[in-house]
Amino acid sequence: MIGQAVISTYMTYLYSMFRDTPGRDLSTSFSFLHPSTYNLNDEFEAYVVQRLKDGVLRMNFLPFNYSSHWILIVIWESEIYLLNSLPHYPHPEQLEKALMRAVRSYAQEGRVNKNPKIKKLMECPKRPGGMECGYAVMRYMKDIIEDTDMKLLEKVYSELKNNSVSFVSI
Template sequence: MREEKNFNSKLVEIKAWMSASNMHSPLFSDKASCPEDEEKELNVDSIDNKVAFGMVFLNGDMSKSVHGVPLQLEYVRVSLDGAIKEDALVLVPILGEIETVRQVVGSLLAWPEDMVILTSGVEKKKKVPKTNVSTNQYHQVHLSMNSMKPSRNMFLHFMLFYKHAATILKETGDSIQIPCDAEVFGNEKTIFLLHENVMALLEFGMVGQAVISAYMAVLHVGILKANKMDLYVSIDPGATYKLNDDFEAYIVTRLKEGPSRLFFMPHNENYHWILIIIWESEIFILNPLSHPRSFPELEDALIRAVRLYNAQTGRVCKNGKVKKLVGSPKQPGGHECGYIVMRYMKYIFQDKDMKLITRWATKNRKTYTAEELDEDRFEILQHVQEFV
C-alpha cells in the first residue's frame, strides 16, 4: 500500500492499528437487525488493545461520509485490511450486517480518531476549526470530472467509470457493493469496493482482497455457464487471511463440498498474493515470484485442515501433501501478483484436460505479459461497472 506524508493533499493514506475501548458504540444506521444474529461482547479497555489493522484516510476538503452517512466529529474513515480480534465489536456498526471486526475486513467504516494508532511515524493532522463554506460541491465535482487525466494504463472504454470513481466515489466515500450468494464462497457475502480499490484496478495498480474476491465472483458466473459446478470450488480470501482455528474449520467445511473437486484459494502473505490449489488431498502452491519461497505456517495449517477433513469423512489418505508448482508463470514486475493469481484461476478453469500439474511442474521462464493480464482486468471491470 502507498503511504503519503503530504498533509496538504486531499487524501492521505497512513498505515495504522485500530484499537477499541469499552465505550458505547454510536449507531449510524437504522437498518433492522437480523433476528438470527447474536450480539457478542468483548471486554477491551484501552488504546493498547489492538483489534485490527489497515489504512486511515485523512481528508482535507472532501465531504466526509462513509457509505453515504456523514462522518461525525472526532471520527476518521478507515479501511480494515485484517483482524487481530475478530469478535471485537466495531464502534460504528450497521446492525445485522456489520457488527464485528471479522465482518468488516476489506471494507470501509468510521472509527474514533483517538482509537487509531498510526504506524508510519507521522503525526496526526492538527484539527482545523470548521468554517462556513458556500462552495457548490456539485460544481466542484463537475470541474474535477472534466479535468480528469487518466493513467496511461487506463482503458478508454471505462473513461466514464474512471471519472465516477475519481470524483463521486472519492468525494462521498461510498463503495460499490457486489452481492454474492452462498454458492460462491459457502456463505452469503457482500464485497465492498472502495474508491482506492476501483482506482487501483482501473490504473493497473496493486489490488487487494476485495478485487480478487470480485474476480472470483466473475469466475463463478463462468463456471455456472459452463455447467462445471461439480469441478470447482472457491475459498473466500477474506476468510483465510488469518491462520487460526476458524481458518481450518472454514477449509474443512469447503472441502466437504466434494472430495474430487478442485479448490481455489488465493492467499496474501506479507502483501504478496499466491494461489493455493487443493485437489484430492494434495496442496499445490503457485507463486508468481521468480524465486518462490516456503510458507511453513500456511502449509502446516493447510495440512492440518486436510487431515481433519479426511478424518471426519473417513477417507483413506490421512495427511495432505504440499507441492510447489515451480513452472507456474511469473509476474513481469513488482506489483502484478494479484492479477497473476486471477490469471492462474482463469487458466485452470479453461484447461479442459486438467493438466496443470504436469504443465507447471518443471521450472521455466514463462511470464505473463501486461496484455494478457489486461484481458482479466477488462473482464472484471465490466462486471464491477454493472453495480455502479
C-alpha cells in the same frame, strides 16, 4: 496491489462465466474459497475444513495474501498446490502447516488420502515486478478452469507422483 474485493469479484465472474458452459457443469469440478488475508489460526483451518466438507468438489481455489503478496492455493484430491508468481519469495511454512492440518482433519472422515502433500509449482508463470501478484493469481485460476481436459494439473500430478519430486515445470 490488488485487494481482496477485486479477487472475490473475479472469482464470482469466473464462476458465472463458466457455470453456463454447455456440456460442462463446473459446480461439480471447482470451488472457490474466500480470498484469505487473515491470520493462520484455528478459525482459518476450520473454514478450510468446512468448505472441503460442503461439497464433493474436485478442485478448490484459495487465493491467499501472505506478507502482502498473493499466492494461489489449489487443493485437489488431498494434494495442496502452491502457485507463486515471484521466483524468490519467503517460504510460507506457517501456511503450509495450517493447510496440512486442515486437509488431515478433513481426511479423518475418509474422503481423501490421509497423507496430504504440498506441491510447490516453482516454475509456474512468473511476473517480473512485485505488484502484479493479484493479477497472476486471477490468471492462474482462469487458465486452470479453461483447461477443459484438466491436462495442466493432471500433468503436474502425474509428474510429481511418478518422479517423487516437489516441484515441476508447467
